[in-house]
Amino acid sequence: MAPRVVVIGAGPAGVRAAQACVEAGLRPTVIDEGRRDGGQIYRRQPEGFSRSYDTLYGTEAERAASLHTGFDALKRSIDYLPETLVWNISANAVHTVSGTRYGTLPFDALIVCSGATDRLMPVKGWHQAGTYSLGGAQVALKSQGCAIGSRIVMMGSGPLLYLVSAQYVKAGAQIAAVLDTSTFMQRIAALPRLLAIPAALKKGIALTRVLSKAGVPVYRGVQPIEIKGSPQTGVSGVEVALAGGKRIEFACDAVALGYHLRPETQLADLAGCRFIFDDAAQQWLAQIDSDGRSSVKGVYLAGDGARVRGADAAERSGRLAALAALQDHGVQAAGIGDMQRLRDELARFSRFAAGLREAFPWPAQFAAALPDETIVCRCEAITAGELRRVVRETGAQEANRAKAFSRVGMGRCQGRYCGHAGAEVIAAAACVPLASVGRLRGQAPVKPLPVALTEEAAQ
């Protein structure tokens, strides 16, 4: 009997995974939270919107079009469940909810392509209305044709900082400043690795040119001090220390903030996958082999949800993970001959990704310097001082124990936006290495569910 394949996510990795299964004669189920396919990076605008692919996706227009048409062509050969959340995974079954209807879907092979969200370091005042993640700022523009404000500061580090800034400039938004915490020297040091994908490096340099041509001030090596504003009306400015130490404030009514990306790992966690601490990324990642096999038989991980390597790599890792699943289940697929080429290409993307981490490092050192009154957990307005008090008074030095006492990580985002920084605050307060703080355990449901649910008729 043909194996039942379930793919979670319809971004670049999920679409290419589903395609590989269909090519091999299978009918996979594709479950996606979005209303339309494309994931975040190739997010499709609502029906009836008229901007061209060039306007929406710039240099990536062809890739986006190829992914969208590729998925459209698959629709008759797959079972597609849009606007559906996988909220839990038990032994060989995923549990879904769509609207108020829940369902259970058994699988032989599960390919998790859960994508990534922005990696955040708090700054004093970031809970105020008008602070958004860089990814969120991009969604506003791409999917809704809106800027997040009338005068915007882009702050943080990573490729998204420059991509979103350039997209905003092209769309006619006013950028007050781009404030990068990484330094020019870090970028030079990263060059040898960034040269692993020369085309991507070239695109990155082109983005900085868009900004300089538009006269947008770009500062590197900054330290964020405070997002100013008021509880009722929100953001009014951003104060930073420039590389030389001079303090400067930029007036604005919105801030986009982010430090590269973090994989969405909750589903891999609920599936029981083993996690390892990645020293280079300074984060916990699910263990995978070169093809995307996790430590759990039948569970495969691909795309930025497994390793943040970008959309082009996600297409390849999605296809590779699906081919591995087909191979493991004894399905004859012509594509299996592609596996070595895909592995080789992914190795180059891994090298490039390492270069990006070097060029735009996670600013771990800022966590220890956060003033006590800085809110770390936006969900429940819990401060760095409270988290430090818990470490000091209860001796909690492990992420889940400190969470139990402080509630940092227990709010509705389930630690997505405070988890990394919270662990850094704990490590600094307890004077222990970050790895020993551990990671917040994934909890089902991975997102809030409606209270009134109806069971889906058996399929």
Place this chain on the structure above:
Amino acid sequence: MNQRFVRLAETGRKTFPITVDGVVREAAEGDTLMVALLTNGTTLRDSEFGDGRRAGFCLMGACQDCWVWTAQGERVRACSTPAAPGMSIVTSLAEAGEGVWPRV
């Protein structure tokens, strides 16, 4: 300032009325509820923890910072819910009268 988001493109869409805190406002076809609310005002909701007004954060259904209430008392996530004609939305905790989260 009476709006947070600024429309830069797709401005020729048909519009329809929705009600926000009892006042009739205009939304455009294809708007998420979040965009309809933040092109008509600067914030979305009260933080339940006493630190002021919030206006969402991630726009991709991950942070849960954009939940608002319908006049019927149902909670909806504004970034992933399309605005629809006739919707009536409440953005203030006192008006929503919901007591499930602790108040400071």
